[in-house]
Amino acid sequence: MVAGAHKVDISWDRRPAGVVVHVVFDNARRLNVLNPPALLDLTEAFRSLAREDDLRVVVLSGAGGRAFIGGADINHMAAMRQAEDGRAFITLVHKLCQSIRDCPVPVICRLEGYTLGAGLEVAAACDMRIAADDAHFGMPEVKVGVPSVVEAALLPRLIGWGRTSWMLLTAENIGAAKAEAWGLVEEVVPAAKIAEAVERCVRSIVEATPLAVRSQKRLMRRWERLSLDEAVQAGIDAFAQSVSDGEHIAPMTAFVNRKKVT
Numbered sequence: 001m002v003a004g005a006h007k008v009d010i011s012w013d014r015r016p017a018g019v020v021v022h023v024v025f026d027n028a029r030r031l032n033v034l035n036p037p038a039l040l041d042l043t044e045a046f047r048s049l050a051r052e053d054d055l056r057v058v059v060l061s062g063a064g065g066r067a068f069i070g071g072a073d074i075n076h077m078a079a080m081r082q083a084e085d086g087r088a089f090i091t092l093v094h095k096l097c098q099s100i101r102d103c104p105v106p107v108i109c110r111l112e113g114y115t116l117g118a119g120l121e122v123a124a125a126c127d128m129r130i131a132a133d134d135a136h137f138g139m140p141e142v143k144v145g146v147p148s149v150v151e152a153a154l155l156p157r158l159i160g161w162g163r164t165s166w167m168l169l170t171a172e173n174i175g176a177a178k179a180e181a182w183g184l185v186e187e188v189v190p191a192a193k194i195a196e197a198v199e200r201c202v203r204s205i206v207e208a209t210p211l212a213v214r215s216q217k218r219l220m221r222r223w224e225r226l227s228l229d230e231a232v233q234a235g236i237d238a239f240a241q242s243v244s245d246g247e248h249i250a251p252m253t254a255f256v257n258r259k260k261v262t
Contacts, residue, residue, distance in 0.1 A: 005029070006038045007047050007235060009063075017206045018056035026208040032211035035073035046099035056213070057205045058103060058202045059198055060126060061110035062119075065191075065249050067136075068111045069119025074144065090150055093118050097125035097151040101221065104214050106205050110198050111135050111185065116173075124158060127217065129184070130198055132191035139174035154253030155232055159183050159222075211247045 006027035013020040023045055025032055034042075049055055062068040072093065080086050080122040100107050100122065109126035116138050123129055141148045148168045161183045167174070180188045189197040207215060219238045223231045244247060 006032075006035075006041070007063075008038075008041045010045060015056075015206060018054045018210055020057050020059070020202055020206065021052075021055060022059045022061070023049075024061050024063050025069065026063035028062070030073075031067040031070030032062040032064065032119070033070050033073045033115060034074075034093065034122075034186065035076050036051045036089065036092055038073075038096050040095050041192065043092070043099045046096070046103055050099070050103050055105050056210060057105050058107045059110055059202065060100070060107055060122075062112065065112050067113040067119070068109070068115040069122055070114050071117035071119055071140070077144075077146070084145075086146075093121065094119065095123055095149040100125040104217065106213065106217060108198060108201055110194060111137075112194065113189065114138075114173075117141055118154075119147070121148075123156070124154040125151050127199060128186050130187045130201060131179060131185040131195065132194045133176050133188050134191050135176040135179070135185075135188075136173045137167075137179050138171065138177075139167045140171045140173075142169065143171045209247045209251060211245050212242060239245055 004026065007024060011024075012023045014023070023042075025038070025042060027033060027035075027038060044259045046058075049058060051127075057192070077089065082088065082252050105123075106127040109123045109129045111123060111131040112135060113132075114136050115123055115262040118142055119219055120137055120139055139148045148232065152164075152168065159167075163182050166172075174182070176185065179185045187197055187201075215238050219235060225236060240255070249254075
């Protein structure tokens with residue numbers, strides 16, 4: 001790990017069906033803000049996890065309960081003066097988001113407290129988002145003199161252009177209930193129940209077959225870049241490959257046999 005006040009804690013939960021990994025970003029004394037060393041460490045963590053063949057799902061969270069990620073480190077940004085300073089820093093944010101999107105298995109984002117700016121971009125890069133009912137979300141960049149960029153471009157796909165405009169141009173925060181109503185998060189639960197909600201989602205993923213889950217995530221990423229006709233054809237190709245892999249035979253045969261018994 002790059003030296004610094006933050007930590008990236010990685011825990012491995014080895015189950016019969018594969019490995020569940022919990023990644024906890026800990027810069028809690030500063031609301032888990034992201035500086036360059038933290039961005040590098042988190043990116044390397046996800047790139048390393050992507051190479052694990054028995055990986056089934058990753059859960060990403062922030063330590064301390066007060067924030068998932070409270071944004072980019074404003075102390076670092078305030079010291080930037082040259083265009084290349086800005087380009088280098090924001091590219092690190094993008095590389096972290098890209099490493100999450102490139103992870104071959106689902107990444108669940110556990111959201112507590114504040115998720116702001118770069119933190120919301122990281123959350124948007126995850127596959128699913130589960131939030132505590134006291135969570136808050138915002139994109140405050142225009143209030144401190146810069147636009148919201150990089151994976152903020154994912155927001156219109158989640159919440160539409162109008163609501164994206166509202167968040168990015170007003171820079172006002174929204175609560176968990178509104179975030180769920182807008183489609184920014186998939187589930188909101190009482191703060192005391194968030195671990196249970198995350199585990200339910202993890203179990204559902206782990207109970208599915210591993211090659212099919214990886215194929216599905218890979219296909220959905222391709223859908224983002226393809227026309228409708230191309231996306232349909234990509235799905236046909238993915239289905240044909242899954243039949244060739246043969247992972248369907250055991251669960252489908254078991255299902256057919258259960259129907260015969262009943």
